[in-house]
Amino acid sequence: MSQPDVLAWRDGQITALDQTALPRRIRTLRITTVDQLVQAITTLAVRGAPVLGAAGALGVALAVRQGRAEGWDDARLAKEVSRIADARPTAVNLRREVSVVAARIPEGAAAVEAAALAVLDLAAEASRRISKRGAAYLAQACGGGRLRIHTHCNTGSLACLGWGTALGVIRAVHEAGALSHVIVDETRPLLQGARLTCWELGQLGIEHRLACDGAGPFLISRGLADAVVVGADRVAANGDVANKVGTYGLALAASRAGIPFLVAVPESTIDEAAPDGRSIPLEQRPDEEVTVPAAPPGTKALNFAFDITPAELVSAVVTEERLIPGGRGGSFS
Numbered sequence: 001m002s003q004p005d006v007l008a009w010r011d012g013q014i015t016a017l018d019q020t021a022l023p024r025r026i027r028t029l030r031i032t033t034v035d036q037l038v039q040a041i042t043t044l045a046v047r048g049a050p051v052l053g054a055a056g057a058l059g060v061a062l063a064v065r066q067g068r069a070e071g072w073d074d075a076r077l078a079k080e081v082s083r084i085a086d087a088r089p090t091a092v093n094l095r096r097e098v099s100v101v102a103a104r105i106p107e108g109a110a111a112v113e114a115a116a117l118a119v120l121d122l123a124a125e126a127s128r129r130i131s132k133r134g135a136a137y138l139a140q141a142c143g144g145g146r147l148r149i150h151t152h153c154n155t156g157s158l159a160c161l162g163w164g165t166a167l168g169v170i171r172a173v174h175e176a177g178a179l180s181h182v183i184v185d186e187t188r189p190l191l192q193g194a195r196l197t198c199w200e201l202g203q204l205g206i207e208h209r210l211a212c213d214g215a216g217p218f219l220i221s222r223g224l225a226d227a228v229v230v231g232a233d234r235v236a237a238n239g240d241v242a243n244k245v246g247t248y249g250l251a252l253a254a255s256r257a258g259i260p261f262l263v264a265v266p267e268s269t270i271d272e273a274a275p276d277g278r279s280i281p282l283e284q285r286p287d288e289e290v291t292v293p294a295a296p297p298g299t300k301a302l303n304f305a306f307d308i309t310p311a312e313l314v315s316a317v318v319t320e321e322r323l324i325p326g327g328r329g330g331s332f333s
Helices: 034-042 049-070 074-085 092-102 109-142 166-175 192-204 213-221 247-257
Strands: 007-010 013-017 028-031 147-151 179-185 208-211 227-230 234-236 241-244 261-264 306-309 316-318 323-325
Touching: 007 049, 007 109, 013 049, 028 034, 034 049, 034 074, 049 074, 049 092, 049 109, 074 092, 092 109, 109 147, 109 166, 109 227, 109 261, 109 316, 147 166, 147 213, 166 179, 166 192, 166 227, 166 261, 179 192, 179 213, 192 208, 208 213, 213 247, 227 241, 227 247, 241 247, 247 261, 247 306
Parallel strands: 147 179, 147 227, 179 208, 227 261, 261 316
Antiparallel strands: 007 013, 013 028, 234 241, 241 306, 316 323
């Protein structure tokens, strides 16, 4: 089945696949203002660390166009660009790519658009290289046989463009004939695993099983997975990993079971300015995502969107440029 582009720039507008509508409906958003883009990002219609970086890059081009049409001064333009960068605080790709493209504003709209489109091209190419390097690592770390891989949240083309990061690694293992099946966590509370990852795996013809989040560590303890592969929204300088909440439990289980815990990210997700996981801002989202529809009215929630996995629980981090041994495999540097 063909699908619209996850993210594109057409006639001075951003088009994006609405990820809140999947898998029931394929809906394309046409984003013409900064307000619309910030709303799409905060509601998770546009999501996934590399896609957020690309969306931020295109958002700068959109802001320049909107500013010219509405007569913004430099201060207003800078404020709107900052709103885009601040829309998801944990995802370092968003702020980084906004900053890269915003630096071209003095050169004019054409230069800004060219820089933004270059971000999209690089993201797609990076995902393919990450996929191949990660698959090679798993082949070596896990030995022979067809692998059962556990993953969390969504890290395919919907989140990353191209092949994806963690899901791209899984795709590369599958294409090499070395994959048995994938265990996919549902990924509460917005079910990105159940809604998006299962949909992508189905599109690719990859066998998979859906599991409740709470069952993930237990399944690993029972020997039902040979490796855990996840993405990340930020990796600190010491190798601590910020990823969708629920990742930490899988890492603990993988360490106890003695199986690889691989983190697949583009280089742009590594934040050398963050010394460790404690310095990474963790987004807390609305109570209603957890409380509706089951909890009694007035119930409060602790709705952290991300958790921190310490570097010592990470076997390796794979990027488009390198394989970095984690705390279980050596020094992150």
